[in-house]
Amino acid sequence: MKLRIKSAPHCNREELRTLLIDAADELAGGNSCLLEAKLPWDGHPILLADAEGHPVLVSFDLADSQAALVSGLHATDQLAVALPWVNQVYAPLQQRQKAPRLVVVSSEPPPGSEAVLRTGSGAGLTMFSCRVLSVNGDMGILLEPLDGAPAARAAVTTLAHATQPPVPEVTPPASRAAESVPSLSDEERAYFQQL
Secondary structure, eight states, rough: OOOEEEEEOOOOOOHHHHHHHHHHHHOOOTTEEEEEOOOOOOTOOOEEEEETTTTEEEEEEOOOOOHHHHHHHHHHHHHHTTTHHHHHOOOOOTTTOOOOOOEEESSSSSSSHHHHHTTTTTTTEEEEEEEEEEEEETEEEEEOOOOOOOOHHTTOOOOOOOOOOOOOOOOOOOOOOOTTSOOOOHHHHHHHHHO
């Protein structure tokens, strides 16, 4: 079969969201799972959980890389504040209270990103360059890390075909409950679940 690969002429934000959810393992690491496809904060980032129970926020904007970074940093702060309750709502986080990681996806690096990554103040920040492609008529994405990772990691790319978002895997919460965090009432749990 011949592959016909070309730049996709147009990809709207929701199509890109679906492609990024399909590429969750490349963005957050293997065995990651989807927690929320569209958070209600600026830029409507995606919330994933990696295999170790870290929350991973994916902020994206192909047209404005600076907006993707700023929205992602803002959402990371909001998630860090709400982390005790978020850990109770999402079983894959396993009540571990781990700080959120931020993944920024844009067509080019945001201004000043090299300095942030070089100084180490971008700990917990990963950036990917993204190109939307048409492969034999199906839409896909090409992701390339921008964080100065070793050459082996820089060669990693993905082509994710537009399909339905994966169903999140639900694992039972860890047997040990966080002692310092009070339990959520049914009302609070319903509120956070609708986010």
